[in-house]
Amino acid sequence: MADDMLKSDNLPQNPERASLEGRNKFMGFWFFLGGETVLFASLFGTYLALRNSPAEGPTASEIFGLELVFIMTIVLLTSSLTSVYAMYHMKNGDFKKMQLWLGITVALGFTFLGFEIYEFYHYVHGYHFGYTTSAFSSAFYTLVGFHGGHVAFGLAWIISLMIRNAKRGINLYNAPKFYIASLYWHFIDVVWVFIFTVVYLMGKVG
């Protein structure tokens, strides 16, 4: 049976959940995301509590620019769609196309991350809005930074999956791994939806 796991033909309908290991990974990862919800809620709560405490530093509406955030949002949303495409091809057993779409997802992820770094750089140098400037700045960078950290981790994860499995196609052993990586990627997007709403849009509105 162990060797079955590595065969890449004749995959069943939901290869990610066809083996017990796969079902466990699938469940466990969803539960983990349930926990992550609370993790981000704690960060959001803290941010909401401190967003009007800029001390001597700049306030939210002074620094936020919506253009960049809009572009970032579109980039990340699109990457969510491309990772759905990747899973679509995985279920059809089309490994090459899956890799292709994952590659696109990764590229979009890097674009997003690049924008984010640029944004932070801009705040720090353009507005003297550093991590230690005020309670507001700490809360802002921590919340958005945690998200950025998740993006970075997700990228590293997907890339190592792609490299590791480049030569052997989809099988029962790695299908769950790809699948949960894509779940993770969607979750990152879910968090971003709230970040752009609660942090940037509400920050602009006041």
Next chain:
Amino acid sequence: MKGWMSKFKAIFALVVLALVLSGCTGKPFLSALQPKGEGAEMIYDLMILSIIIMLVVFVVVMVIYTFVIVKYRQKKDDPDFMPKQTEGNHALETLWTVIPIILLLILAVPTVQYTFALADTSPELNEEGEEQDSLWVNITGAQYWWHFEYQDMEVSTSQELYIPVDRRVYLSMGSQDVIHSFWVPSIDGKMDVNPTGNTNEMTLLAKEEGVYWGKCAELCGPSHSIMDFKVIAVSPGEFEQWIKDMQGVTGEETPESATAQEGQQLFQDNCMTCHAIGSSPNKIGPNLTNFGDRIKLGGYLDYNKENLVEWIQTKGLGEDGNMKPGNQMTSAPYELSDEEAAKIAEYLMTLSPSGITPENAKDGVYKDSDLKSLFPKEEEETEGQGESQEDNKDEESSQGSDESSDGSNEGSSEENNDE
């Protein structure tokens, strides 16, 4: 509800009496079980109600418990007895769901009422229903002392809070460093003293004259356990007199004796960056306006010159000294010689601007041996011995305040009621 409540109260009073006799209720100046203030009394009622409910529950549980353990032990003669494998019983299960709910409702209603009542800091109304002026005191907690500022009165003091008896005093509390908690168990429940941004308000109403012990109830550093303070409840007339006397202090008054004068000079050169005499906003260290009247030194030590000298010379910060561990009092004093410290101590002990001292308040509550622990100063005097007694005399006469010598005689509060 009131009717059966009072019946229970009567029964409970007996229980409490039994406890008092066995020493379970502590000292009257400290114990929440001997309430002497409005808040403490309300809470005491609530405690009793809840204890009664809990006793009912406990008795029920224990009766069943004892019964089953006694009755259903494995029989020696029939070890293979096979009990009936009962799945459950709906009626019973409903019963022990519903009864606790009822008991809890009985507790929840007064809980909510009292929670709102105790949080109420709106001004009192007079007979015509008009709002009256409230007496507001700003309290600042600091590592490890308490600063008290009487709003709109230009009076500041620390460590010992004077309040008029039978009048609601309004407290507004904040901390200048970490979180502390203001607790005078025999008058009222506690309230946290938060750093900037979250100011708390509460009221304090003492029903008997007396000296009450206060405690810091939120871990605030090494000296947390000795960050004690006192609340001194005096008659309204005395309180007014005290305020007047305190307002008169500028800090420039020269003490009589020569050593004290030298001490004053030293004090002004070394200590004034942190300490103040006379009305002032809170500084880095305690306000010493009426230091000569203190019951305790540093909040908890016996009040005498030896201790004071040691206190002045002890390092707190960075050293494990057990007198004031972690205390922020640092820098200048440590270059003082023994002599200089003694002079400063001498000066400080003369600071007694008012004849209204803790001694005035004593016959409210404590007529027994508790007095001794509260007033070691006085104990020494009545026994007519010791150096510190002379120090006291000195200080009092030198201050030239007419009432203060009365203060050291027992039961003289009557005479001090000169408005």
Next chain:
Amino acid sequence: MSATARKAGFGAALWDYLTTVDHKKIGILYLVAGIFFFILGGLEAMLIRIQLISPNNEFISAQFYNEVLTMHGTTMIFLAAMPLIFALMNAVVPLQIGARDVAFPFVNSLGFWLFFFGGVMLNVSWFVTGAPDAGWTAYAPLSIFSEGHGVDFYAIGLQISGFGTLMGGINFIVTVVNMRAPGMTYMRMPLFTWTAFIASVLILFAFPALTVGLFMLTFDRLFGANFFDPAMGGNAIIWEHLFWIFGHPEVYILILPAFGVFSEVIPTFAKKRLFGYSSMVFATVLIAFLGFMVWAHHMFTVGLGPIANSIFAVATMAIAVPTGIKIFNWLFTLWGGSIRLTSPMVFALGFIPTFTIGGMTGVMLASAAADFQYHDSYFVVAHFHYVIVGGVVLGLFAGIIYWWPKMFGTMLNEKLNHWFFWLFFIGFHLTFFIQHFLGLMGMPRRYWKFLPDQGLDLFNLISTIGAFFMAVGTIVFLYNVIITQVKGVKVSGDPWDARTLEWAIPSPPPFYNFKQEPLVRGLDPLWIEKTEGNGKIQPATPLGDIHMPNNSFVPFMMSLGLFIAGFGVMFQGTYWVLAVIGFGITAGSMLYRSFKDDLGYHVHKEDLEDEKGDGSNG
């Protein structure tokens, strides 16, 4: 010659435990580590009690007292009670549901090593600039202003061990959801499994709040963030909320599995099925649910205002209802039974009145207005030791003694266990009952010393004497463990005449647990087979190859990496090298893990047939 042989044997055994992914062995690891930390925490408790033996005592300094007090609470909760619970969960849950192992054996091992290195990290603080000193609750801003690195050790140590706990939690949820044997429906699961399941769910949702809180504390202290610093616009109350959003569910994480233990022990020794099984399950779920809505009862005096206080007060009181359901269900399980007073049963019977008292004082505390008096006084200390020691610790010892034969194949001496119980129990009530009065008489908690002439002397003395009784009791237990293991008398698979699945296989079970998946025909499956069948669990599947995971040293390395990195982050400067090395080790181990397929191995059918015994107990 024999010495070298034994050494090699020891080395092999050590390596086996360092790399094991077997839930039974990991259970033993948790047990050993948990008992070690329990003794450590107990010694700290003894220091506390000796310091408070008389007024104005100066046995230890104020600063040291605060460190001891903080480490006592932290050690007991995170490093003693939690791992002991995980010890029982690991030893028992997979067996009770007829599973081969937990869902993620590798992660299970990782969870243990993270916890372990986190615990070691915390205790290293004793030797480096002093232990944390801001209380186990580490309220800001005290925890931010605290000098030295004590609180850094607290934040980073708990962070590491917290990750471990979180992973353990997820692991058990998945195990219960996915790995139950045929016929083991949710409503046939033993209550210990149920409570382990629900406690794991609580872990999943409670620990992230702590994670975030600890991150913010670390950032504030080490990287100049301003979450809790009022001078920079921060707010100290945020920490209190985050801590208690985690902290309150945490106490139910501790107590629910203890409830589970009693729900196994009581039916076994009353020879009756659990009374009101479904309402027990329902009550467990309800406690967990309500447990998330009451955290602010630790903050009544903070100044949240009467509306918030009232809401949280009433919500808190509500928890008494499901808990009461449990108490009465246990009582009525005993009712009409045939009670054997074995030592686990004695612990269970000691628990009922003790926990009831603790719960009742809990409800008194929940009365917000009255809590203005109780809060931060010894009344609270009394409350939580009644529920924790009288509930959790008694439950853990009941469980350890009850499942000892299953874990080790030997039987602890009953007589010594009874001695242990009585010494500990009497000592416990001496120590803590009187503390209710101390609190009401005006003694705040976390007091390094109390003053003479305040009426507190006698009760403190009595309390200290009680603590010595508990210490002696614990020593009796340790002695019992040692002589039992030295004697090593083997017992059968079912020494207690019990009811659940884990007793259907030999003690200790073979490494693959059940040879064939068991077929579960109802609640208390073994009991059913004993009374209605031939006393043996029927297999659900024919004998076949068994798929087993490989041992791995990676979890140890991953945890070690974080441990090393923690020091780098803490000391900074040139020590950043340590952070690079540490994170490098961890990341490298993770990569190694993901690049090397770990498909496990098979135990072959033929080998299984050779094994003695038929995998079920006759």
Next chain:
Amino acid sequence: MADNTNSNEKQLYYRKKHKEEMKHHILTFAMMIAFTLIAFGLVIAEVSALFTIPIILVLAAVQVLFQLYYFMHMNQEGHEMPALMIYSGIFAALLTVLALATIVWW
């Protein structure tokens, strides 16, 4: 695993089904972009905060449901437990955010 004789037919059937799903996904994506545009639009147009904030929060919530149910397939069978846990997480999350946003300053 799958029966060999039927597998091709099945494969075809699934492919078709997957295509169908993909159409939903693209629709979902379009809606999400639209919602984002609306949200940004409201803010840029400086419509009153009282009106804007609830609306953009609702839009965000709906977007998240789209992600969960379509992109993350929570609408498919076998997701009962994940749904239970996600909703429990959301419950705990709401309490946390609510508390921190309301009873931290006074």
